[in-house]
Amino acid sequence: MWFPRLASNRVLRGCPSEPPFALIRKEGNAERIYCLNDPAQSLGLHRGMSLADARALCPELRIEPARPDLDARFLGVLRRWAMRYCPWVGREGEDGLVLDVTGSTHLWGGEEAMLEDMRAAMARAGVALRLGLGATRGAAWARAHYGEGADLAQLPVAALRVDTETVTALQRLGLRTIGDLQGAARAPLARRFGPELLLRLDQAMGAVPEPVTPEAESPHYATRMTLPEPIGLVSDVMGVTERLLKPLCTKLLAQHMGARRLMLTLRRVDQASQQVELRLAAPMRDAARILPLFQRGVDTVEAGFGIDMLRLEAVQVEPLAVQQIGSADHGADRLNDLITRIGTRIGLENIQRFQPTDSHIPERSFLTVPATHSLPASGWQVPRPRPITLFPPEPIMAKGAEPPARFRWRRMAFTTGRATGPERIAPEWWREDPAWASGLRDYWKIDTREGRRLWLFYTPQKPGWYVQGEFA
Amino acid sequence: MRLSLKPQPFLRSTRVHEVCGPAAFAFAALCAGKQAFWIREAWLADIVLPQGMEAYGAPSGILLARPASQIDALAVAEEALKDGAAPFVILEITRPLDLREGRRLQLAAKAGGTTGLCIIPEGMGSNAAETRWRATPVFDPDREDSTLMRWESIKNKSGTLGVWYVRWDPQTHHLHVVPPVGLQPGSAGLPE
Numbered sequence: 001m002w003f004p005r006l007a008s009n010r011v012l013r014g015c016p017s018e019p020p021f022a023l024i025r026k027e028g029n030a031e032r033i034y035c036l037n038d039p040a041q042s043l044g045l046h047r048g049m050s051l052a053d054a055r056a057l058c059p060e061l062r063i064e065p066a067r068p069d070l071d072a073r074f075l076g077v078l079r080r081w082a083m084r085y086c087p088w089v090g091r092e093g094e095d096g097l098v099l100d101v102t103g104s105t106h107l108w109g110g111e112e113a114m115l116e117d118m119r120a121a122m123a124r125a126g127v128a129l130r131l132g133l134g135a136t137r138g139a140a141w142a143r144a145h146y147g148e149g150a151d152l153a154q155l156p157v158a159a160l161r162v163d164t165e166t167v168t169a170l171q172r173l174g175l176r177t178i179g180d181l182q183g184a185a186r187a188p189l190a191r192r193f194g195p196e197l198l199l200r201l202d203q204a205m206g207a208v209p210e211p212v213t214p215e216a217e218s219p220h221y222a223t224r225m226t227l228p229e230p231i232g233l234v235s236d237v238m239g240v241t242e243r244l245l246k247p248l249c250t251k252l253l254a255q256h257m258g259a260r261r262l263m264l265t266l267r268r269v270d271q272a273s274q275q276v277e278l279r280l281a282a283p284m285r286d287a288a289r290i291l292p293l294f295q296r297g298v299d300t301v302e303a304g305f306g307i308d309m310l311r312l313e314a315v316q317v318e319p320l321a322v323q324q325i326g327s328a329d330h331g332a333d334r335l336n337d338l339i340t341r342i343g344t345r346i347g348l349e350n351i352q353r354f355q356p357t358d359s360h361i362p363e364r365s366f367l368t369v370p371a372t373h374s375l376p377a378s379g380w381q382v383p384r385p386r387p388i389t390l391f392p393p394e395p396i397m398a399k400g401a402e403p404p405a406r407f408r409w410r411r412m413a414f415t416t417g418r419a420t421g422p423e424r425i426a427p428e429w430w431r432e433d434p435a436w437a438s439g440l441r442d443y444w445k446i447d448t449r450e451g452r453r454l455w456l457f458y459t460p461q462k463p464g465w466y467v468q469g470e471f472a
Numbered sequence: 473m474r475l476s477l478k479p480q481p482f483l484r485s486t487r488v489h490e491v492c493g494p495a496a497f498a499f500a501a502l503c504a505g506k507q508a509f510w511i512r513e514a515w516l517a518d519i520v521l522p523q524g525m526e527a528y529g530a531p532s533g534i535l536l537a538r539p540a541s542q543i544d545a546l547a548v549a550e551e552a553l554k555d556g557a558a559p560f561v562i563l564e565i566t567r568p569l570d571l572r573e574g575r576r577l578q579l580a581a582k583a584g585g586t587t588g589l590c591i592i593p594e595g596m597g598s599n600a601a602e603t604r605w606r607a608t609p610v611f612d613p614d615r616e617d618s619t620l621m622r623w624e625s626i627k628n629k630s631g632t633l634g635v636w637y638v639r640w641d642p643q644t645h646h647l648h649v650v651p652p653v654g655l656q657p658g659s660a661g662l663p664e
Contacts, residue, residue, distance in 0.1 A: 334557035335535075341555070342537060342548050350514065350538040354522040354531045366522045368536060376532040380523060385617060388497045388524035392517065417611045447618075451609045452494050471524065472498025472609055472621065 230306020258283025
C-alpha cells in the first residue's frame, strides 16, 4: 500500500473543497514543498520545488508547515487499521505499508475483492492510495509505485528500489526495464554497480527472501470493568479497583515497567464520569501497596445513583527493573509510600529535598527539588559557618565599616560581644537580582552579649548595615 | 559529659514535644539526626539554610513538606507520625494548637512509634505536649565558634524541670553538657 499524498491528505481530510495546497518544510535556507495535493500538482508544482517558485506559479496556494512526526503517527493509525486484512503489517518507508496477505485473501473473497475493499475504505477516508500486489515484497513495491497490475518485466529499473544514480547509469547502458536487466549478464553488473542492485533484483524476483516485519504493538496499560448492577459503597469501589489493579500490575511486571501516575475513571449510571488521579512518589507495580493509596481519592467520589463502569489506566509509566525480594530497601519503599500519601493532599511537588548548587550567594547556594525526582544529596561544602535561618535583610542603624558595638534589631538592644569577619561576597554580575543591587557585601558573624548570634552584613558601595540571618 | 546523636536520651520517643526560643531551629536540627520530616507552611518567608543545618546534622536526610495552611500541616504531621517511615517529624506551628489537635498528634506518634517536635512561637504551647523546651543561645567568651546554648525544660509531664547548658561539637557530632559559670555543677546531666 502506498500513500502518495499521506502528509497533505492528513491535513486536508474532511475538507470538502480542494484549493491548491502544499505542506512546506525548511531545508537549508529555502522553504521547499514537502507534499502537495492534486489541484496543486495539476498547476505544475512538484515536490522539492521552492516555495517562491510555487507562489509564482500559483499565487492562491495555501500552505502549512510540514509535521513529519504527525505524519508518522497517522501512518501508525493506518497500520493499525490495515491489520484487519492480515496480522503481518509493517511500515514501508515513511509513506507506505507492507502487508503479508498470504493465506488471508480468501477471507475477503479473493485478491481482487480485498484490493477493492482497501480502495473503498481509503476513498471514504480521503486518503490517496496506490496498491501493488505481488508474489514478493519487491514486486508489490514496484507495482504500487510504477503501475498496478503491470507485468514486472515491463516496469522501469527505478521500480527496483535503487538510487537515482544507478538508475541513470543503467539507462545510459540501455537497460531501461527490469526485463532488460534480467537478461543482462550478472557478473559485469555486480562489478559495475555492487551487490545492491542484484540483491534488489533477486528480492523482486523472489530468489532472495525479504520478510515483512510486523511492528510490535506498544503495550497499553489500562484495564476496565463494566458492572451488571451499579455500585455505590466505597468498599465496593475499592474492591473493584483491587480487581482492576491486579491485571494491570501483572502487565507492568511483564514489561518491566512501573506506574508513576494512575487514573481511575468511574462512570456513573447517568453517564457522568469522575476521575481519581494518583501520582506516585516512585514507580510502583505492587497492587497491595498501590490500593490503599487510592483510598483518599475514592472517598471524595460522588457516587450518585451508582457507578457501573470503572477504568484504570497507568497514564505515566517508567522503567522499573525487577528487584530481588527481601534484600530490597524496605525503608525507602515505606518513605515513598508516605510521600505519595502526603502528596495526594498537598501536591507531590510540595515535598522537597535540599540539593547543593554552585553559588556563593547564600540564598542560592542550595535548591529545593521535589523529593520524588531526586535522591538524598551528599557533599555539602561549608567552607565558612552559615546561619541556620535566613530572612530578608533587615536594616539596622549603624555607621562605618566596622561592626557596631551596640545596635537595635527587632526592638531589642544588643551589645556586640565578638565579631567574626568580614567575609566578602560579591553579587553575581551575570544575573539581575534586585536584592543584590546594593553591590558587595561584607558579612560578619556577631556574637552578642545577650546570647543571640546574628549574621550581619555591610554594603561598602552603598553604606548600610543589615541583619540577614541567625546562627543558633 | 557526652550524649549520643539520637534524640532519645532527652526527648521521649513515641511522644510529641515542643520547643520555643531563638535557638529552636538548632534544637530541632540537632534532634532531627539522619532522617526527618520537616513540615513548614509554604507562606513562611524565612529560609532554613541547609548549610547552616549541616553543622548540626545531615541536611540530606531532611524531607521538607510545604503545605498551604496549618490545617494541611497538621494533617501531614499526623500522617507522617502515624506512618513511622521517618522516625522524626518536625512541625512549625504558626497558631496555637487546641487540646484536640495536640492530643491527635500524640496518638499518631504513639501509633507510629515516632517522635515529634513542634517549633512553637513563645507562649503558644499546647497542653498535650509531653515536654516543652526553651532554647536560647548563650554568649561564650572563651570560644569563637561556640554553639553554647541554654536549654530549659519548662514543661515536663513525666519528670522534673531543669536547665542545662549544652555545646554542640560539629566535628565529633557530640553534645557536651557544660557546667556554666556561676551555676552549681549539680545540674549537669539530662533527665532519663
